[in-house]
Amino acid sequence: MNDQHIAPDLIRGDDGRLRPAWASEDAQLRHYYDHEWGRPITSESGMLERLILEGFQAGLSWKTILQKRQAFRRHLAHFNPDELATFGEEQVEALLECKDIIRNPQKIRAAITNARATIALREHGGLVALIESFRPLEHQRPPTVAATPSSSPESKAMAKALKAEGFTFVGPTTCYALMQATGLVDDRPLGASGLLEDAQ
Template identity: 40%
Template sequence: MPPDTSPMTEAQQRCRWATSDPLLAAYHDAEWGVPEFDARALWEKLMLDGFQAGLAWITILRKRDAFRAAFAGFDPEQVARFGEADVDRLLGDAGIVRSRAKIEATIRNARAFLVMGDGGEDFSAFAWEAVGGKPLLGDGTGPTSRSDAADRLSAALKRRGFSFVGPVIVHAWMQATGLVNDHELGCFRR
């Protein structure tokens, strides 16, 4: 049965982390933890979680449209062709997080994504296989920052040429894309 993505009612509650800002609440209610199966969308969300490292998620969420514009809609084929002029352009874009390491990792990761596809390995199937084809269920106490599954998936991504995909980043991505259901016990989305 697909997850309930309808807005919450007055009697419902959401995860505590999503109550401080209306943008976070909307993201929580409609996106966070919803199982994602589209390979390109999974890749985009992994790249955004990489940009979030060391920052608050709300920062990335507020800049998401600018990121999409700057990175050609997160089309891996286009991003894989980015060169030094594109890196310089992105470093000058105040609408995104201007980290050379994160920008270069995104370009490298686009190339790794394409290599996987060229080798017959679908990124979505790869991600979902890591959790046995269905979301792992957290303990309901709220989002955790790391898991054994994220450790394994991070290592598998690195073996395939990805960078900026450590276990904490990968776990956050797994939560965001519904590979892990870490909604709190009382949350209407659990």
């Protein structure tokens, strides 16, 4: 690609691939960006995991979330909504003692609430279908990392719809991050490396 079509605020790794700064900090972030970020999610538990983790990320870095992701899976029933929905105050108190996750009581309770809302949503097409319904008909990749939006009309509408279905910690910014992470929008800046074909 001609240099004039490459975003100037990308970072070239030692593998020659161009990535935003946030995806260049360490090997874990690079792997996530190369293999997972922007890839569609088709399973209910997978979508619930992303939704919950994006909620936990609010006010923090995605690096922090990735470092704790396996612990979140262990402690939150691998994001199986049927299991997570059964958690009560005893489990909440236990989670607040877990040093390997983010011990925010509002976010922990939101995870359980969102599992219950996911189950209720099955009667109306399910969580994946609802999220997918907000895929924009058109979307332009940002010319630079700095020009990447943090919300959109679709993410605002998604947040409103999710809240109407009983979900919490789902504001427009969180919903837009979810749209980016699950491929509803392609926000890899011009010239940035795309998904690797061997992604799982």
